[in-house]
Amino acid sequence: MTLKQAQAVAQELGDIALTDAKLQAEIQRLNRKSFVPLEQVKILHDWLEGKRQARQSGRVVGESRTGKTMGCDAYTLRHKPKQEPGQPPTVSVAYIQIPQECGAKELFGVILEHLKYQVTKGTVAEIRDRTFRVLKGCGVEMLIVDEADRLKPKTFAEVCDIFDKLEIAVILVGTDRLDAVIKRNEQVYNRFQACHRFGKMSGEDFKRTVDIWEKKVLQLSVASNLSSKTMLKTLGEATLGYPCFVTLGEANL
Structure with a gap:
C-alpha cells in the first residue's frame, strides 16, 4: 500500500477519538x-514450612503457568530478612532462579547475588567455599531453586552438598522435566524424593x-x-x- 492509499484510507475512516479519561x-x-490468594498456595506454603522446620529437601513440580513461581516467591516474602547493626543479615529462606545450562559457578554466583554479596573471581572450589560461608553466616534454613531442570547434570552434586554439609533444606522447583532429570541419578533422587505437585x-x-x-x-x-x-x-x-x-x-x- 502506497502512502497516498494509506492517507485515503485514514481520511475515509476519520480520526480515532481519544480514550475517555475514566475509561483509560x-x-x-x-x-x-x-x-x-488460592487455597493451593496456602497448602504449598504449609508443605514448604514443614520442610524448612525439619530441614528436609524435596521438589515442587507442576506444569508451566500453574503459579509455582508465584507461590514459592510469596512464601519467601513471608520470611522477611532481619538485620542487626554490625551483623550480616539473617535470611531464613533464600529463593533463586537459575540461568540456562547452569553450572557450579553460575549457581554459586546467583546465590551470592541474592544474598547481596559480591561475586568474587576464583576457582569453583574458592567460590563454593565463599558461598557456603555466606549461606551459613546468613542463617539460611531453606534454599528454593526455581527452574531447577536448567542445572547441568554434574551441578546437582553441588546442590546435594548444600543439603548434606550445611543441613539446609533445598527445594527444587520445575516441570515434569525436572523429575525426568533427577531420576537419572539415584543419589540425587533419593535426596529429593519428597514431592509436592502444584496442579491446575x-x-x-x-x-x-x-x-x-x-x-x-x-x-x-x-x-x-x-x-x-x-x-x-x-x-x-x-x-x-x-x-x-x-x-x-x-x-x-
Whole structure:
C-alpha cells in the first residue's frame, strides 16, 4: 500500500477519538497485576514450612503457568530478612532462579547475588567455599531453586552438598522435566524424593477463584455471573484450568 492509499484510507475512516479519561484509568487498573490468594498456595506454603522446620529437601513440580513461581516467591516474602547493626543479615529462606545450562559457578554466583554479596573471581572450589560461608553466616534454613531442570547434570552434586554439609533444606522447583532429570541419578533422587505437585484448578477451587476475580479484580458495577455453571464451563475451556485470566488484563493468581 502506497502512502497516498494509506492517507485515503485514514481520511475515509476519520480520526480515532481519544480514550475517555475514566475509561483509560479503568484500563490501566485492569492492566495492573492482581493477586488472589488460592487455597493451593496456602497448602504449598504449609508443605514448604514443614520442610524448612525439619530441614528436609524435596521438589515442587507442576506444569508451566500453574503459579509455582508465584507461590514459592510469596512464601519467601513471608520470611522477611532481619538485620542487626554490625551483623550480616539473617535470611531464613533464600529463593533463586537459575540461568540456562547452569553450572557450579553460575549457581554459586546467583546465590551470592541474592544474598547481596559480591561475586568474587576464583576457582569453583574458592567460590563454593565463599558461598557456603555466606549461606551459613546468613542463617539460611531453606534454599528454593526455581527452574531447577536448567542445572547441568554434574551441578546437582553441588546442590546435594548444600543439603548434606550445611543441613539446609533445598527445594527444587520445575516441570515434569525436572523429575525426568533427577531420576537419572539415584543419589540425587533419593535426596529429593519428597514431592509436592502444584496442579491446575478444577471444581470448587476454580469456581471460588473466578468469584474472587470477578468481585475484587474486575469490580464490575453489574454482576456478570461469571461463576454460573454455563460461564464456568466456558472459562474452564478457555483457560484450561490454569490460574490466570487474560481476557481483561492479566491477573496472576
